[in-house]
Amino acid sequence: MDEDLARYAMETAQEKGAEYVEVRLQIDRETQCFLKNSIPEPAVILDAHGLSIRVLCDDALSFAATNDLSKASIRSLAEQAMKSAKASASMVKNPVRFSREKMEKAKWAAAEKKKLANVGADDLFKLLRELDSSIGKEKHEVSFVNKLLSASITVEEKIYLNSDGADLRSRVPRFQFYSFVTASYSGKLQTFTIPPGYAQLGESGGWEVVERLKLSSFVPEEAGKLAEAVKATENPPQETVDVVLGPDVTGLVSHESSGHPGEADRVLGREAAQAGESYLKKKDLGYRIGSSEAYVSDDPTMPHSMGFYLYDDEGVKARKRCLIDGGVIRELLHNRSTAFEFKLKSNGSSRATLYDREPIVRMANTFVEPGDHALEELLEPVKLGVYIKSFMEWNIDDKRLNQRYVGMESYLIKNGEVKAPVKNPVLEITTPKFWSSVDARGKDLGFRAAHCGKGDPMQAIPVWTGGPSIRLKNVRVGRR
Numbered sequence: 251m252d253e254d255l256a257r258y259a260m261e262t263a264q265e266k267g268a269e270y271v272e273v274r275l276q277i278d279r280e281t282q283c284f285l286k287n288s289i290p291e292p293a294v295i296l297d298a299h300g301l302s303i304r305v306l307c308d309d310a311l312s313f314a315a316t317n318d319l320s321k322a323s324i325r326s327l328a329e330q331a332m333k334s335a336k337a338s339a340s341m342v343k344n345p346v347r348f349s350r351e352k353m354e355k356a357k358w359a360a361a362e363k364k365k366l367a368n369v370g371a372d373d374l375f376k377l378l379r380e381l382d383s384s385i386g387k388e389k390h391e392v393s394f395v396n397k398l399l400s401a402s403i404t405v406e407e408k409i410y411l412n413s414d415g416a417d418l419r420s421r422v423p424r425f426q427f428y429s430f431v432t433a434s435y436s437g438k439l440q441t442f443t444i445p446p447g448y449a450q451l452g453e454s455g456g457w458e459v460v461e462r463l464k465l466s467s468f469v470p471e472e473a474g475k476l477a478e479a480v481k482a483t484e485n486p487p488q489e490t491v492d493v494v495l496g497p498d499v500t501g502l503v504s505h506e507s508s509g510h511p512g513e514a515d516r517v518l519g520r521e522a523a524q525a526g527e528s529y530l531k532k533k534d535l536g537y538r539i540g541s542s543e544a545y546v547s548d549d550p551t552m553p554h555s556m557g558f559y560l561y562d563d564e565g566v567k568a569r570k571r572c573l574i575d576g577g578v579i580r581e582l583l584h585n586r587s588t589a590f591e592f593k594l595k596s597n598g599s600s601r602a603t604l605y606d607r608e609p610i611v612r613m614a615n616t617f618v619e620p621g622d623h624a625l626e627e628l629l630e631p632v633k634l635g636v637y638i639k640s641f642m643e644w645n646i647d648d649k650r651l652n653q654r655y656v657g658m659e660s661y662l663i664k665n666g667e668v669k670a671p672v673k674n675p676v677l678e679i680t681t682p683k684f685w686s687s688v689d690a691r692g693k694d695l696g697f698r699a700a701h702c703g704k705g706d707p708m709q710a711i712p713v714w715t716g717g718p719s720i721r722l723k724n725v726r727v728g729r730r
Contacts (some may be wrong), residue, residue, distance in 0.1 A: 251275050255301060256411050257499030262328035262407035263305050264413060267336075270306035270348065272412035272565060274607035280400035283374040283687045285382050288614055293371040294402075300605035302721035303328055307335035309345035310489050311587075315606035349476065349596050351566050353415035357558040361553065362456035366403045366423040369457050374401045377460065384470040385444075387429070392477035395439070397413055401425070402713075403457075408563075408597035422558060424712060425459040426452035426699055431473065433480045440477045444469055445698055446640035447498050452699030452712070454558040462554070476640075479659040479671060486662070486675035486727045492632045492689075493677065493722045494625075496639035499655060500717030507681040508546040509522065509616035511650035512573045512581075513599075513704075514588035516611075524706040526648035532592070539686025540577035543621070543720075547572055548583065550598070550614030554697045556616030556712040558600070564609060566598040573616070577685065585611050603709040610705050618688065618717030621691025628721045635663040635726050636675050643730075646712060649704070654678045656730050674730035684722070692719035 256273045263271040266359065276297045282292035289500045300317035300600060303498040312335035316327045361481060368486070378399045387394055403425050432441045447449055453459045457602040482645040495503075510529035515521050518532065530537070549570040550559045560568050564586050574702040585600035604637045629637070642658035679687075697716035703709070 251277060251407065251729050252319070253409055255321070255324055255548050258321060259324045259328050260411055260413060262325050263303060263332060266329060266332040268305040268307050268332060268413070268435070269689070270413055270584055272304050272410070273301065273550060274566065274602070274605060275301045275409040276563050278404065278494055278604055280402060281374065282370055282400060283378060285375070285399045287335060288382050290375055297712050297724070298604050301327070302601040302605050303331050304608065305331045305335050307332060308339035308514070310338040310342045311337045311346040312338065313608040319519040319540050320455060325704060333389060334405060346587060347590040349594065351414070351586060352378045352723060353412065353565050354567065355417040356561060356618050357419040357510045359466070360454035361649055362423050364457035366405055366425070366456055369403055374403070379402055380677035381465060384466065385473045389474045389477040390481065390654040391435070392480050393434040394431050395434045397429065399425045399429040408559070410563065410565060412565050414565065418561050420559070420561070422454050424452060424454050424556060425457070426450045427463070428463060433477060435480050437523055442480070442642060444472045444476065446472070446476060446499070446642065447502060449498065449696070449698035449700055449715070452556050453554045454556060455554055462681050464563045467679040477642045482660070482671035484499055484662065484670050485729055486636050486660070486672040487634060490724050490726050491724055492635035492636045493727060494628050494632065494635065495722065497719060497721050498640045499638055500643065500720050501653070501715030502548045502644060503653070503684065504617045504618045504717055505613065505713070506644070507644050507650050507653055507684060507713040508573050509548060509613040511582070511681070513611045514584045514592065515606060517582060518588060518591065526650070534579055535582070537579045538577050539579055539682055540568070541576060541688050542576045543688045543691055544574050544577040545619035545684040546574040546616065547619055548613055548616045552606055552615050552714070555615045555697070556714045557615070557620045557632040559614065562598040562600045562609070563602045564596065564600040566600070568598040571597050574685065583611050583613065585609065593705055603711050605622040605707070607707065607709050610709070612704065612711050613702060613713055615697070615714035615716065617697065617715065618691065618720060620693050620695040620718040623690050623692050625692055625694060625719050628690055628719055629663055629668065630666040630675055631661045632666055632721070636674055637661045637663050638677065642674070651681050653681065653684070676730050677725065678728055679725060683725070686720040687725050688720055689723040690721045694718045699729055
């Protein structure tokens with residue numbers, strides 16, 4: 251990538267009178283392969299390479315991007331961005347301001363032992379064939395009538411400059427796997443995913459990620475467990491009971507009912523028409539939402555994570571964010587604009603997916619903090635309850651207040667012991683009730699990869715969702 255082009259774009263905008271300029275030169279390369287019923291589908295190969303510029307002028311912010319990297323095109327782009335900002339100025343009701351932040355010069359990357367640049371479609375198809383074979387056509391008398399497996403590698407490289415002094419270079423390679431399986435048992439069809447819950451297995455790093463994820467053992471073992479779940483016929487108890495949730499479910503809840511409503515742009519109403527609103531208001535920092543056992547964090551600096559980054563797309567150094575602390579709303583996710591409105595510093599939550607997408611407030615790796623209990627200790631005091639280890643379906647309203655989770659691999663709990671599988675228990679609950687019901691947290695912290703959608707145009711950004719097993723006291727469980 252040519253750093254001089256980025257500097258030229260910034261200088262051109264400054265010459266035209268910009269009060270603030272940022273330039274992002276970005277390359278994203280992706281290879282994604284599919285195996286459908288053991289037959290290879292055409293591979294998807296993406297190579298997105300371009301430059302974006304964002305300028306602040308006369309209290310208005312403007313964004314523009316191009317994949318024509320000639321000097322003439324870049325000058326035209328900078329001029330276009332300035333014209334747009336000046337034309338918008340008369341319509342701006344609330345002047346755009348950025349928080350003052352310390353800017354640095356740095357070069358950073360996700361650790362990569364076996365370069366993904368050396369991995370191609372042939373390698374991905376070989377892996378998929380091995381995993382497809384390990385799943386087989388049947389497990390535990392459950393036939394697999396359709397299978398779709400996907401593996402992908404991506405490499406994201408950026409040069410970022412801004413007029414406040416940021417000068418950053420970054421490289422983040424990632425590997426991801428997911429699959430859909432349609433199972434047939436007793437004349438009925440049911441689709442599940444490996445991993446369950448429409449999640450992915452994925453990390454940042456090189457081809458060594460495949461070994462770290464232990465795909466060759468995880469995939470067939472999970473196929474067997476989910477096949478058994480398909481066979482479940484016993485209904486869950488209908489009365490108020492205690493519920494133990496596995497890390498897969500805990501991670502989803504932390505993402506949906508803490509991470510999303512904790513995005514400051516949602517709180518200010520700026521995402522209402524695209525991604526929804528928030529039950530939180532600007533004044534709600536310090537509001538008690540849950541029990542003293544409710545702890546949720548978001549941390550982009552975690553090594554190997556899908557949402558890994560050390561500086562965000564506004565040049566702010568990343569750090570761990572404490573969203574819920576002992577049941578109290580402690581922090582929101584901010585970019586420089588929302589931080590200014592809250593009279594705070596940005597906590598480095600501004601991200602964009604491609605060169606032609608504007609950075610917006612995003613999560614990275616959102617998770618419930620682990621406790622010190624073994625799973626057996628969470629189960630032990632439960633006289634009657636349900637253990638929902640994984641889920642198959644979920645939904646939540648636009649304000650992130652009312653939510654519903656349908657269990658996949660789930661079991662009855664009696665007198666502290668896991669008993670027979672139960673069929674698709676439903677946890678339908680409000681956000682305050684959920685976090686107020688958290689009674690204890692396990693130490694079995696686990697993560698799943700996902701792509702979180704937000705914005706218009708849509709930006710599906712890589713994240714981790716995670717947490718340990720947790721126990722909820724006195725909640726109602728329904729039937730699907």
